[in-house]
Amino acid sequence: MSTTKVAVVGASGYSGEELVRLLLAHPSAEIVCITSRQSAGRSVGEVFPRFRGLPGTSGLQFELPNPANIAGSGATLAFLALPHGAAAEIAVPLIEAGIRVIDLSADFRLRDPAVYAEFYGHPHPAPNLLTEAVYGLPERRSNEIRNARLVASPGCYPTSILLPLCPLLERGILDPAGIVISSMSGVSGAGRKADVSLLFAECNESVRAYGLPKHRHLSEIEQELSSAAGGNVRVTFNPHLVPITRGIQSTITARPSERGAERRIAEAYAAVYGKAPFVRLLGGDGPFPDTRHVALTNFIDIAWRFDDRTGTVILLSAEDNLTKGAAGQAIQSFNLMCGFPEIAGLL
Amino acid sequence: MSTTKVAVVGASGYSGEELVRLLLAHPSAEIVCITSRQSAGRSVGEVFPRFRGLPGTSGLQFELPNPANIAGSGATLAFLALPHGAAAEIAVPLIEAGIRVIDLSADFRLRDPAVYAEFYGHPHPAPNLLTEAVYGLPERRSNEIRNARLVASPGCYPTSILLPLCPLLERGILDPAGIVISSMSGVSGAGRKADVSLLFAECNESVRAYGLPKHRHLSEIEQELSSAAGGNVRVTFNPHLVPITRGIQSTITARPSERGAERRIAEAYAAVYGKAPFVRLLGGDGPFPDTRHVALTNFIDIAWRFDDRTGTVILLSAEDNLTKGAAGQAIQSFNLMCGFPEIAGLL
Amino acid sequence: MSTTKVAVVGASGYSGEELVRLLLAHPSAEIVCITSRQSAGRSVGEVFPRFRGLPGTSGLQFELPNPANIAGSGATLAFLALPHGAAAEIAVPLIEAGIRVIDLSADFRLRDPAVYAEFYGHPHPAPNLLTEAVYGLPERRSNEIRNARLVASPGCYPTSILLPLCPLLERGILDPAGIVISSMSGVSGAGRKADVSLLFAECNESVRAYGLPKHRHLSEIEQELSSAAGGNVRVTFNPHLVPITRGIQSTITARPSERGAERRIAEAYAAVYGKAPFVRLLGGDGPFPDTRHVALTNFIDIAWRFDDRTGTVILLSAEDNLTKGAAGQAIQSFNLMCGFPEIAGLL
């Protein structure tokens, strides 16, 4: 197995840190460039004491997120872990320089520039790349990912919602109307930013909803659900912040579109995810997903329940928002793009 | 203001501890008897180091939960903080002895013995008392509570759900069908019991659903919602365990039954809760409820949002599961029963 | 009991919030002015959702920390919960305007301006007030506090260390040389400031030393220990940050200066603290202090152990850093200054 030289652009946030963690352990990736505006000039071990002394870190120093630096490093693929907006800006010159890009921001996830403008409040900075970008959910788009120049890696909430819902909407098992989603996210999901509301003393012992009823991630959730259902889908999405560092738990309530859904759900999941290395099916009467059991892994655990009393189906999922919900998923795409085994560096 | 002598029966659990905390500070209550099977013979300060040195604790020693002991103490009212089943057993002789009872267990919350048997798995031990017992939600039943011999104080989940929903169902503002409730509870809600799944190392960094789709508390939730709606109501109730000690956050998604709900909700809440001392209305576009802001208080914070995109209403509430969801609410009933100001000892 | 009108200056931090919490419940205090540079113009309930609806909050709005505003409010006493430096600046005009001041910052805690300059890195801004200021540890200086115009309320670490150590040094029971102190503080002790190192995701699952070997609070610790011992005392002080919101636990290792210390310690503590309402003596073989048992109280719990094997004595204390370690202690001084019972509003 050959080695791919990669750059991690914007590596000082939580997703960037997780990318570095996973890439350092990856058998076929070599980090040759790592950038961060505020950490430029410092070594990886200084910025992330956790990585001191690990193989692959010696000599690795943060640089400015300069397209020339990145191209000059010999990297043939760049992961972008930048804030929304900043990613689009650097993606264009990188792609022009022949560097493949996996973007972890929301910049290229939406097909429709009008939806982008509606949810993000300003016109899309590089609309012509939107058509080319592949929404990088490997369980659903592996072929397109393989050949992509630009992968828009999905957000943490969308991943936790799309993987349980899409196969069932696609097969017409669930009614696409009236779906209600309640999600609980760990605090790292809000990013490593100096914000009083994210202080330990503000988040500890706190559970609170936020961003509803129109959270930004709703735009990509509905885009992909609509694509799966073959028609316009609108969902109620209620996100909450809970005092854990890593993890997202999503609980989705929907209505079967016909009788026999109980059997058909199990069959659909088995058919679609039976060989998916990172989707663990906990069944219709087994244990419930638990963020603790997926933390620091690329797994998403999915369970489901029928409620005869109300005629609803409840889908439950748990993932690590920084791994399957961000960096791990991006590396899954990376593996596909480079022809490596999908699980390389992730199991 | 005179003083009422009270007993706290089963005081070594979390609800019992909270009762003791609040009663010690209550201007018109005197704890004359405190019982616990496993702590009998020990002082309050030994069992609850937090209470050492507080006025009212000297000489207070745990006794066995013996009806004769309780009656002999001079108590005219007893709070029962016992496990389900044990409460009914002791309530009968206490009431016969002329002692008024506020029961914090689920034993007397259901009107219909058949529903009790369905949800609790065995016949009700004292069905004749079910008719007499008053469901002790002071915001809805203050008159009946005032004169009750036996108050069945509501559970923590039900309180967090009934207070936001009932006024809107009662006025026909919401469609009683298709309501979806997602609740997140702190770990104290599971009780102080030696159970591996409640260990710090099992709950920390863990978010998980449990008990769905037919959690026991659903029975009283639906009983009271049906009573408010004037018809049979079935809801989807998805409870979760989150790593906080105290608090419940409930997020309720429902559908308005007609246009104009936006205005009518605000009006209904203002009318019903405008003078309720423990319901704080955060409005339709203000801050979201946060368990941290109600911890150790008897407040429940309620907010709401309209989602034009899906035509749903989202109601949100936060309360302390041990205070407004258990002991504080019980003392609110106590105040009504004794003719004290409703806020005595609680603000 | 009459009522004293007070101002809380710099009320938007954690100590300020705790002052407001306690003063709202105080039977003889009325908050007539509350200031905060960044929250000016907002109501108390907006800034602290926790306090919404509490008696005494209606109409209370944050103002700019302007000496004229404060004097004009009718306040006869001002609590300063400002950053170091800012407190001294405003204390001078307030005192000149005849307003008594209880300062929770470190600005007036040191007697010697040279020590201040050494530990705080700049000359003292108002050295003439240093002589007048009383170090406000009510268990040790109640008489001076009663008549003070300016009380320098002790810091959280010093309180947790001085209360166990001073009586034993004073009586010559412990050798003043070689004392080693290990303290663990909750994150609120670092203040409500937008600092990445205080984020939930940085503090959760983290235990780390910081600020050693010459933490700023060491200056006042040694000043007061020296005063108790009647000679120069130097201690090793090792502070740590632990993932709790509130609380400080201090573990102090010292050497008895002679035989019989075991008995003499118990006697000294009983003599000094037997009637101190907020010092709870857990003894030489009882339970260990636990921050959880003092949270949100003004108690400090003290225990001790003899280690025959090494000939050392271990003193242990726990307090709430925001209550006994800050706001509660300040109100204890306030009670003394106003002739109220020492426990008013605190038990």
Add this chain to the structure above:
Amino acid sequence: MSTTKVAVVGASGYSGEELVRLLLAHPSAEIVCITSRQSAGRSVGEVFPRFRGLPGTSGLQFELPNPANIAGSGATLAFLALPHGAAAEIAVPLIEAGIRVIDLSADFRLRDPAVYAEFYGHPHPAPNLLTEAVYGLPERRSNEIRNARLVASPGCYPTSILLPLCPLLERGILDPAGIVISSMSGVSGAGRKADVSLLFAECNESVRAYGLPKHRHLSEIEQELSSAAGGNVRVTFNPHLVPITRGIQSTITARPSERGAERRIAEAYAAVYGKAPFVRLLGGDGPFPDTRHVALTNFIDIAWRFDDRTGTVILLSAEDNLTKGAAGQAIQSFNLMCGFPEIAGLL
């Protein structure tokens, strides 16, 4: 590199779970037998949902901890993660059956049966094996470990204390008298046992000392320190429980035995640990060790400070109590015993 077949005996506790986690990822280990009295008959994925779907788990089922089962599995080496006492019982027949043993309990850590009896309260069950057992601290005993039949893998507290202290005592840099150690341990260190004091609601927001002044681990700490110092060493050891799941932070205060210690400490550490793959030296003026940065790794981070004011040296260390403090360290010994690279499966 060949593969060694191993058994994990008593795998349902936290150390056992961590052994399984590490061994599943180890390139040269194959788990052929896994035992647990209470989980016998269940699969690994059932007991540890975290491990579902990982390579090496299919077909792996818990068996009873029967020496015959273990020997029959083909394992040539057994890890014992059993409670004290139970380990000795099974170690004897395993060794007799020619199976090498790495014991994670305290059963074989003490050389002197009298010290065992003093600290554990009963005579040692297999005193003749005590002489043979090697105290498995790879940084200090690699040669003996390589050839051992029985390795007594050190406890979590001892590891965090011995690694910083031993090299300095050995070289006479520190005075062996008067050493004071303050340690803070995560809750997993107390084991996965149904004990009310370990519940989330009892540990959250709690910091408390325990077990002092004569914690059981003190016996092995002093044995090894004495061996390093070449004379009897007695230390003050103050352990605390803090609300994290994993990690130990130790802060050690000692006195240099002569001038020039500042330089000599840095030199000694560099000489001893310069090539130790799991000891990271953070220096005398760099960052402080933080449990968060070593969690789930086999690293121990060590820093130190001189306090000119008191003439003391402060040594600080952080490790994951379950990895470097238990399972990781055991696998480090395993690697040495099998001739694998010391870092195999651990970096």
